[in-house]
Amino acid sequence: MKQMALCMAALLALLCVFPAAAQDLTASMQRGDKAALLLVHFGTTYDETRAKTIDAINAKAAEAFPELDVREAWTSRIILRKLKGRGVNKQTPREALLSLAAAGYTHVVVQSTTLLEGAEMESLRRDAAEMAPFFTEIRVGNPLLYAVEDCERVARILADRHAAAADVKKKAHVVLVGHGTYTPATATYSQMDHLLKAGGHPLFHVTTLEGYPTFETVLAQLKADKARKVTLVPFLFVAGDHASNDIAVDWKQALESEGFQVDFCLEGMGEIPEIQDIYIDHIRFSLHHAPVDIMKKKQDYAAGKE
Numbered sequence: 464m465k466q467m468a469l470c471m472a473a474l475l476a477l478l479c480v481f482p483a484a485a486q487d488l489t490a491s492m493q494r495g496d497k498a499a500l501l502l503v504h505f506g507t508t509y510d511e512t513r514a515k516t517i518d519a520i521n522a523k524a525a526e527a528f529p530e531l532d533v534r535e536a537w538t539s540r541i542i543l544r545k546l547k548g549r550g551v552n553k554q555t556p557r558e559a560l561l562s563l564a565a566a567g568y569t570h571v572v573v574q575s576t577t578l579l580e581g582a583e584m585e586s587l588r589r590d591a592a593e594m595a596p597f598f599t600e601i602r603v604g605n606p607l608l609y610a611v612e613d614c615e616r617v618a619r620i621l622a623d624r625h626a627a628a629a630d631v632k633k634k635a636h637v638v639l640v641g642h643g644t645y646t647p648a649t650a651t652y653s654q655m656d657h658l659l660k661a662g663g664h665p666l667f668h669v670t671t672l673e674g675y676p677t678f679e680t681v682l683a684q685l686k687a688d689k690a691r692k693v694t695l696v697p698f699l700f701v702a703g704d705h706a707s708n709d710i711a712v713d714w715k716q717a718l719e720s721e722g723f724q725v726d727f728c729l730e731g732m733g734e735i736p737e738i739q740d741i742y743i744d745h746i747r748f749s750l751h752h753a754p755v756d757i758m759k760k761k762q763d764y765a766a767g768k769e
Contacts, residue, residue, distance in 0.1 A: 483752035488570050488600060489530065496599065498570040499532045499563050500524060500746065503556050503587055505577060506537035507703035508545050516701045516733030520576060520742060527743050528750070531572065534559055538583060556590045564597035574604035574746045576700050576733060579651050581606075581644035604749040607700075607732075607741055608651050618658040620737045621696075622667060625728070628694035629666035636666045636690045638681055640710045641698035643674020652676060652698075666690075669698060672709050682721065692724040702731035 489498055502524060504517050517535070525533040536559035537543055543553055554562065556573070563571060573591050577583045584606055591603050608614050625637045641652055653676060656669035666688075670681040685693065695714055697706040711727045718725045732738045 483748070484755050485751060486753040488572060488602060488750050488753075491600065492570060495567075496569040497532070497567055498530065499534055499568045499572075500528055501556070501559055501563065501571055501573045502533065502535045503559075503573060503575040503577075504535065504537050505583065505700065506539045506542040506546075506553065507701045508542055509701070509703040509707070512701045512703050512706075512731050512734075516731045517576070520733060520739050523739050523743060524574075524746060528746065531750075532568070534563065536560075538586065556587055557594065560590065560594040560597070560601075564594070569599040571598055571601045572604060572746060572749050573601065574742065574749065575606055576742060578607045578641065578698075578700065578732075579644060579646075579648040580609060581646045581648035585646070600753075602749045602753065604742075604745040607738070607745075608655070609745070611654075613741060614651070614655055614658055615662070616741060617738065618655060618662055618664075620735065621732075622659060622662065622664045624735060625667075625694065625696060628696075628726070628728070629664065630692075631666065633692060634688070634690050635692040635694070636668060636685060636688065637694050637696060638685075639667065639669045639696050639698040640714060641669065641671045641674070642705060643671030645674070649674040655698075672705060678714065678717065682718070685718075685723065686721075690723065692726070693718055694726045694728060696728045697731060700731055700733040702729050702734075706731065 492498065502521055507513050507517070521533060521535055535553075536556040537553040538556065543555070546553060560571070560573075573587065575584060575587050588603055591601055595601050608617060621639065628637050629635060639655075643649060643652070649671070652669050652671050652674060656667075656676065659667040659669065668676075668681050668684055670676040670678065695710050695718075697710055699706060706729060711729065715725045715727055
């Protein structure tokens with residue numbers, strides 16, 4: 464019964480990720496305690512983009528947080544299965560957390576490199592909540608596009624990054640293609656599209672492979688704007704299979720069949736230093752802020768403690 468209560472409390476604390484209270488994770492550490500940072504990636508079978516994105520952010524985090532031992536986990540079961548066939552073994556988040564607990568780690572920050580608060584984050588938060596009883600404290604950081612401020616920051620970074628590909632006179636547009644999700648978080652893609660345009664970048668469009676906005680959505684926009692040239696850019700952390708095949712081949716051919724001149728930028732967002740910095744900032748925030756149970760917050764409101 465006690466273990467069940469602990470699990471429920473951990474689940475509420477990890478799922479209710481806003482607001483947060485200033486509280487250093489390491490402040491409660493006692494003699495013999497150990498702290499770790501678990502970086503969680505969807506993964507890729509493409510070695511080149513892995514080195515530029517996953518390996519790069521792992522190294523950057525290790526440099527930024529020398530007080531934490533950095534470990535990694537991958538979430539895609541398909542990718543994990545393919546890598547295992549090559550003799551490469553990666554741990555899932557649950558396996559990595561169990562390994563940390565077995566090694567005596569007591570305090571853990573978990574940070575995903577996913578973009579949205581979608582299905583991947585839901586799964587990760589549940590894994591962390593179930594493993595919470597094995598640790599003194601475990602905190603889960605937010606994905607790249609969590610707050611509006613995150614989205615505005617990313618919009619500015621991408622607009623600057625691909626400014627040369629957008630040209631009014633040449634009717635040249637930039638189309639950022641994300642994966643998409645079946646959860647309500649798909650609205651984040653439309654928000655990004657709006658923020659780019661509201662920020663003075665009408666030649667930028669955000670769309671998805673498996674969500675909304677769709678291919679048909681962006682095609683209608685390009686035709687309405689009388690675009691002639693399109694540069695396709697992966698709105699993905701790694702430029703792996705989706706980028707190399709779905710976007711660089713299928714979407715490129717589909718747009719060319721509609722009469723557009725199409726270029727492609729093979730660059731995962733995880734390669735961009737400024738994007739990496741946002742993840743580092745999210746880790747830093749989690750390290751220094753504890754999530755507040757929303758039910759506790761409501762009790763405080765009811766008691767006039769706001």
